[in-house]
Amino acid sequence: MRDLFHSELDQLAERLQEMCGLVGAAMGSATRALLAADLRLAESVIAADVQIDEAQRELDERAVAILARQAPVATDLRVVVASLRMSSSLERMGDLARHVALLARLRYPHKAVPGELELVFAEMGATAQRIASKAGRVIATRDLALAAELAKDDDALDDLHRQVFAAVSGEGWSASPETTADITLASRFYERYGDHAVSLAKRISYLVTGDLDGIGEPAPTV
Template identity: 55%
Template sequence: MREIFDAELTLLGEDLVAMSRRVERAITDAGTALLTADLALAESVIADDLGIDAMERDLDERCVLLLAQQQPVATDLRIVVSALRMSSTLERMGDLARHVAQVARGRYPARAVPDALAPTFAQLHDAAVRVAQRTTTLLVSRDIALAGSVEADDDLLDRLHEDTFAALLGGAWAGTPQETVDVTLLGRYYERFGDHAVSVARRITYLVTGTTHPTDDLATPA
């Protein structure tokens, strides 16, 4: 029985990694579609989000079943509960990538990002992709030293998000109302993407060390 339970825990970890890789591809493709007005790529991200949602449902059902049947304690309980939390967080990251793709699709054949802010959004894209890649690597390796890199990338996303507000509120902004809305929403999507990655990183740290971040209650951010 213990061997079966251990195999189920291993499979949960592998499926979280697979889910993270799909999120990684989603944010990469969504940002590329946004910056290049690639309609086909945007639509592929939107369609693939259904697969990420299905993976979350499957993971959650299996976690609940393990809790009911095995009644795990101590480390085993942490693993199952963490898998539940992280699957929800990864699903939300997939949703945010889909939101970026939907904005790109909605403005096609034009680019949603005004030329004046294209460099800022290119940096947001690069930082979000790096966050996603490091999240996947962290799930594979459980190297808590990498968690600090995820938080550093999130800090960069926060600063770039602030830069978008500075541009909108500056006297030189000449964008249309639609561009103003798009920039506001897109900046928020990227900023929240980083926050969710931090949530996963802190959950992994909790799994490895058994301790929580001093300012984090391990709740999944909205």
């Protein structure tokens, strides 16, 4: 049986997993709202982001309370500090999902994404959700193979991001400048979402191996 201190660390990890679930669902709904110009769904994602912010605040308070009461050292200390970092990444992933939903709302009743890029954005949304789900499992299991898989999924997301740029810069592109600006930003939101998940997986990897560069670029930035 785990002692009280380690139960508290377990609870931090559980909260982080819950946040992974929330931000994955948010990006899934935001993508559907974006592709279908679904105003109600977009509104619901925007409204739900306060729950993600609240989850971060609670988690951070818990982490600071653990630091104050238990004064952990060595690996335990690094786990608590990493939790603070990971909650920031997750809060930011929630913001990025909200940004996608805000774009859907801004262009309603029109669709922000032109038909020729719908499949690319659908794939981005599915990949982002897969990444969030894997991030939750990486936190739960500390499985480094899964962390490496997540990094590969992020590479796929980066490829899709590049596809959007190639489409915009290509000969056949005839959308309005406004649409060009919209989808450039939207694509960036997905790309950053993936970066934050990779950063999170790297923090777990670091806790397990002590090697910050264990699972490939990019280095954790948050």
